Amino acid sequence: MRCLGAPAKFGASRDMLQYIWSKLYAQWLRSQLVRRLPKIELKHGTGTNLILGIARNYSISDLRPFVRSARKFHDCRILLVINNDPELGKALEAEGVDCVLEDVSSSLGRPHMNFARVTDYVAVLQALSGQVERVFLADTRDVVFQSDIFEALPDAPMIFFEEGKGFSLESAGWNGNAIRRTFGLPVYDQIKHHEVICSGTVLGRHGVTLMYCWEKLLLGQMVRRRHHMRSGVDQATTNVIARVNLVPSSVVMPYDGAVATLSGHNTNFLSVKDGLLVTAQGGVPAAIHQYDRNPAVRDFVYATYDGPKSGKAGDKSKDSTLRKKLRVAFGLQGP
Secondary structure, rough: OOOHHHHHOOOOHHHHHHHHHHHHHHHHHHHHHHHOOOOOOOOOOOOOOEEEEEHHHHHHHHHHHHHHHHHHHOOOOOEEEEOOHHHHHHHHOOOEEEEEEOOOOOOOOOOHHHHHHHHHHHHHHOOOOOOOOOOEEEOOOEEEEEEOOOHHOOOOOEEEOOOOOOOOOOOOHHHHHHHHHHOHHHHHHHOOOEEEEEEEEEEEHHHHHHHHHHHHHHHHHHHHHHHOOOOOHHHHHHHHHHHHOOOOOOOOEEEEEOEEOOOOHHHEEEEEEEEEEEEEOOOOOOOEEHHHHHHHHHHHHHHHHOOOOOOOOOOOOOOOOOOHHHHHHOOOOOO
């Protein structure tokens, strides 16, 4: 009888942890609803287009390829959210980039950092209401520009970008599993034939982008406890939003278009020619994402923009406190 009862007890314990997690995530999300908005003075660039990125835990050498290429080809606003690091802030200001200096508060219920960053997007976009019309949300460590991203793309409500050719949710195990385990088989079966969309590059109008971010956070309430610990939740929510049309009139662009993404089997479709990164068909993408997955492309970018001296740029975040490690171990907080 004891053996027969063990699975039931285990299931009850698991359900209790899930209930606790859901309460903690809801509490964290409520705190973001009333979060103090940053005071932002846009001092660099002109106009109402904005490139927005989260750049916590990176050094200035990690960020130079992003900021220098962005400023080379854009006179728009460029804003990075970083830790409360005045020296890094000064270095970025010298590159013509505005900054928000704000540490991440460590709290129970906060999901994985890749997903939690959406609240930074929300805070900045709310603070800049009325000042910004189009927004390019971009990863900062592995994105480099070759022309004006806003001129290269249509003025659609929202534009998503596929990761690669022949890289469907059904064939891409990591992405497919994130969808299936997060939202269940019915949703997965409905969208599994679609190509994977990358969550690291998204362009949209200000109000639509703000709605998209809130949709991601609200969908997070559906995510089971353990999967909040994983970075795949960020991409899973983006793919669900795009593929079940939660942002009407959104556009999905191919992996080798204005934003070229080096992912999966497609890491080698770009080459260096006459000082540019070009496709086999001779196209010159306006931006390249995940360029560090191709060593030759990465080394060219680092040499061009004084990036890290060797290897990949690195996330310098530390997991050093016993309290945080215990929260992560029990599934009550993302790393």
